[in-house]
Amino acid sequence: MQRAMRLLEAVAEHAYGAPAKQLARETGLALPTAYHLLRTLAHEGYLRREKGLFFLGESAERLGSSTAAQKRRSTIVEMVGHWRDVIGVPVYYALYREGEIHVMCVSDTPGNAAVEEWADFRQTGHAHAVGQCLLSQLDDGARRDHLERYPPQSLTPYTVSDGGALLRRLERLGRMEPVLERQEYALGTVCAAIPVTAGASAATFALSLPVQRADRLLPAARRLHDEVGRLLGTLAISISI
Structure with a gap:
């Protein structure tokens, strides 16, 4: 060998x-x-x-592509773990690919636990910061297509469940603006998401906090923004996993 x-x-x-x-x-x-x-x-x-x-030959090229993909995955996992430790919050990495939301990596600790996925993240993108951030990066047609397949529904008293209102809100966000979400997916939790690009896919790094620490949400989001920019050079980066 x-x-x-x-x-x-x-x-x-x-x-x-x-x-x-x-x-x-x-x-x-x-x-x-x-x-x-x-x-x-x-x-x-x-x-x-x-x-x-x-x-x-083709087999070697596929092997090389697989090895490169594994290396990229390891790099993302290491970065997410680093930001978890530096900021002191759970950190998430997600992609929007082929019409679906994919949470690729979650890094937390027992003292700073990640949000429990009590309702499928893929079907509830309208309600959480990860999904809203990904949808905000799509064009209007892709957003409408997603919401037709996964109609908004009330998960908490704070969820925006009206499709029209949600589309207007996403449009106002702008394609590369950070997203803040407060108890729309889960009561007792606030979240923030930073948009990035991953090749041709929309992507995001996100964080969550218990509502009792909501005053830390914006400073933590800014810190994550700075950390992403510092380590990756720009928020308009090209990464894949």
């Missing part, structure tokens, strides 16, 4: 391909061994051979 990986790494260094003899020399493998491994890797789709030169 290690010898095969050395060959794959060597091939990856040659954008225009490399012959077996050169790859054997670069990896320190005997030529018969290199030939055998190269044929096996080509048969499995990790390499392809054209005119005596070896290139990375």
